[in-house]
Amino acid sequence: MKNLILAIAAAVVPSLGFxxxxxxxxxxxxxxxxxxxxILDQGKTTSKADEAVAATQCSYFSWGVYLAQRGAVxxxxxxxxxxxxxxxxxxxxxxIEKWLTEHPEQLHLAAERLIPTALRDAFPCPPTTRRKDEQAT
Incomplete structure (x- = not known):
């Protein structure tokens, strides 16, 4: 067990620095x-490890930002x-992929800033949309 923990730590620590x-x-x-x-268009997984890691990074990072921001005001x-x-x-x-492709001038910005902008452009709100818990009853 100790060797397994050391092996995992040896693999993870360098990636944290990167x-x-x-x-x-x-x-x-x-x-x-x-x-x-x-990968989504192929309807299957990929046999290329680097492509799978990249796809997972996009998918989970984007979804996490989406979930964190969807109720924000x-x-x-x-x-x-x-x-x-x-x-x-x-x-x-x-x-997000479509928006980034269409806005190459924004690619120097941090990913966590770009995702909400892409979502705002794709899913604009009507001018008077407020959260339900803030509306008068």
Whole structure:
């Protein structure tokens, strides 16, 4: 058991340093999301480990930001975006990949900033949309 823990630590620790040294920006996110869309379009998994890792990175990172931001509101009480309640992880990945492809001038920005912008453009809210818990009863 001790050897297993040491082996896992030896594999993980160098990758943590790499992650800190290389920010997850729009360029990396776009490359990862392109891999995810390729796999989705094929309807199967890939045998290429690096492509699978890239697709997973895009998919889970994008979905995590989506879930964290979907109920967020601006200072004026507006929601950031109004995605349908039944939006899927696949749809979110496809929206983000499409937006990044169409906005190459933004790829230098951090991935966590680009995803909400892509979602806002894809799922705009009507001007008066407020969270239900903030509306008068």
């Amino acid at each position: 992650a800190a040294a290389t920010p997850y920006d729009g360029v990396r996110l776009l490359n990862d999301c392109k891999a995810a869309v390729r 601006t200072k004026t009480g507006q929601r950031l975006f109004c995605a349908p309640g039944n939006a899927t992880q696949e749809q979110v990945v496809r929206v």
